[in-house]
Amino acid sequence: MYRASDHVDNEEYIEELQEAADRLDLGTEARSRAEDVFLSNLPESSRSKRATVASSLYVGALVAGDQRSQRAVADAVGVSRLSVQQRWKELLETVGFDAPDW
Structure with a gap:
């Protein structure tokens, strides 16, 4: 949780996160x-x-079923x-999901 x-x-x-989400057309x-x-x-x-912004976008999209590639997310954030x-795997686990083994 955060304050x-x-x-x-x-x-x-x-x-920056919201602008990158616009570029990625995320829901x-x-x-x-x-x-x-x-x-x-x-x-x-x-x-x-900035790296955490990108990884958070990747995880947010993945969890929401609106997945984008790591490359696309990285490019959108720069x-x-x-x-x-x-x-991304560490962040995924912090929100309560197990990271896949692939």
């Missing part, structure tokens, strides 16, 4: 889940926040695909 102040303190990243549920995942897993460094690949 309301987390949303205010990270408004620029939430805006409302995927956007909402991605935002919750991001705010529940805030990293300390600004550099890590990070490497490796950034998404390295973080």
Whole structure:
């Protein structure tokens, strides 16, 4: 869970998340889940926040059944695909799902 102040303190990243979701044409549920995942897993460094935005979008879309490729999500946020690949399973597990073994 996160505090309301987390949303205010990270408004620029939430805006970036929503803009990337627009580019990916994600639905409302995927956007909402991605935002919750991001705010529940805030990293300390600004550099890590952009990768977490991308990974949160990937997880939000996956959980909502609106899946996009890691490459598409990474491109929409402007990070490497490796950034998404390295973080998404951990984030998926933080929201209560088991990551697949593939």
